[in-house]
Amino acid sequence: MMQWREGVVVRQIREWPGAVEYAVTLAPAADAPTEVRALAYTAMVGRPEVGDRVVLNASALLKGLGTGGLAFVVAVPDRLPADAPDSPGHIVKARYTPQQQMFLAVDEQDSPHHHVLRDAESVEGMPVVVADLHSSLPAVIAGVRTVDPDARVAYVMTDGGALPLAFSRAVAGLKEAGWLTSTITVGQAFGGDHEAVSLHSGLLAAKHVAGADVTVVTQGPGNVGTGTRWGYSGVAAADALHATTALGGTPVAALRVSGADPRPRHRGISHHSTTAYGDALFSPAVVPVPAGGGELAALVRSQAATLAERSRADLEVVEVGTEGLLEALRSSPVRLSTMGRGLEEDLAAFVVSAVAGVCAAQRVSAR
Template identity: 55%
Template sequence: MIRWRWGTVVAARREWRGSLELDVTVDARHPSDPPSVRALAYPALVGAPRPGDRVLLNLNALALGLGTGGYALVVAVPDRLPEDVEAPGHVVKARYTPLQAIVLAADEEASPLRGALAGAVSLDGMPVVVADLHSALPAVVAGALAARPGARIAYVMTDGGALPAWFSRTLDGLRPLLAGTVTTGQAFGGDLESTNVHSGLLAARHGLHADLAIVTQGPGNLGTGTSWGFSGVAAGEAVNAVAALGGRPVAAPRISDADPRPRHRGVSHHSLTAFGRVALAPASLVMPSDLSPALSSAVREALAALCPPHTLVEVPSADLGAALADLPVKLSTMGRTFEQDSAYFLSAAAAGRCAADMSATA
């Protein structure tokens, strides 16, 4: 199940919040092993490796060629273990794995937010954009801030993709634009921690004082190419959670005319399943009003089939290109840039605009 390898750190490369990228030579155990790799270390878990350190590596993601996981991962620096960190939390993430981590949940007794969250039961009508892929996050932020500059936006990260929020360079670059990040379920590394999406949404509203929130999985996406075998199913569950807590769900369907796979062109089958079959509560289902004629017709027909219970909302998006261009991070989805798949990013931005307009009237 795990490709264990020893390695030696040669040099440090990039560093961003919570992550350290390294060049590491590999002690080969198999003819296919590369002589050296890019490796990623999370200093909060394993310490900060230095050149010359011997490290224990997991080569699984690299060997499988995973698109968002082209790293070997540093599991330990066995000859120089980090010091113990005494912390008040008792919530365990990545439970019963060798790297289970203890964090302080925003609503547990030792948290400074305990008083604000202990009795919190409602989002007070806060709009929440729900999207499938992590790559939608910056576009939603751009659309929301274009409509309501200065809005407090919280990101609620689910555990369908990467578990450490630190993996995301996009999230690191967006930090100045966000009120904060809440990591939910088995995910960890956010500004606040929560046990599930429901408590994470409440933490976003009452802990980060968000005007609106965005829910997506972390970087990466698990899919088997079958109708139900994909991690984005959780987007439908998030819609239900928002509604159960008295929020206003805004569904951001995955729209593209550039994806080479037929099942993801127009409206992705992931969105049709998550919002059409898993989401039982009504949501505002957003599409741009100014897509190309052929794409617009196909998208409108697909989304109209989900209404009711949802309400189809068409939002202008063409003018949001400037807001997307001004983002401090690069836009990329499945390796495609804005120029290569503008419909995808403009659709996500339109959902952000819709939510921001709602928040102004909350």
């Protein structure tokens, strides 16, 4: 159910590529504060100015859901943005919703890359790191960079979480710092450097258009979970590993791990990883785990061994050294945060993601 509110922009809070956050005052209402934070996607609604009347979607804000405490600007009704210049492309994303948009997909007939992707059948062994959570992305890249600081890393964002890539301040910061070479949004997700119709064509574009050495696949921010075995958006990690295998890539399954989550099902290796890699996956994958001492690292290795024994897939558990990873993680150009916890609060979550990046980069070097 949509909950609409009307307000007036009073100030700009911050901005990053594709998005601007504002303070908006609302008409007094019993169920909402008088001032809220509201996000405007500039490609969709233009750029509101102080004093503009705005229409907001406040549904998740009023429910207290994990959208960062934000309402979303739906329209600036008194000052509509000008039409964008005519351009090629006919692929519609967020299809059949009031926010649907039309894009030039990298794989469609009007694309200058169509002939490349039309004929491409393989990613030629490219390592593809697949992770459950968007928050793993900077940690995976930090691991890659400990092996090869000049590696070309592409990010393929699936549509399991946020659909607009512009919602991710992390991606904006990683791009600005040069840690990410290219972004590709697939399925219903949109706003990347390249759009692709499917995950498969997105992976092919990462290799043959972006020239990536390593590709990372995760959903956008805002994963969905229900506390049930199968009811979570990250189960699609298995599909991404299947796609990687189908295209001749090297599938690297990053484990979701926590040493601080209060929920027992997410301590050590999360049940999200054991379900995705143990029950939903049918193709081979490499599963990196941290080498070395420490009670939690030993637990993760033991749990990973058990996972490999019971999995329907052929999982290769690989121990990866953690030397230099803490320094690499601390050098991240964007804040590391997972489920509201930072690096020092849940170190294991980020180290285990980083060892997946190390493993992927080592596979590039060995080819």
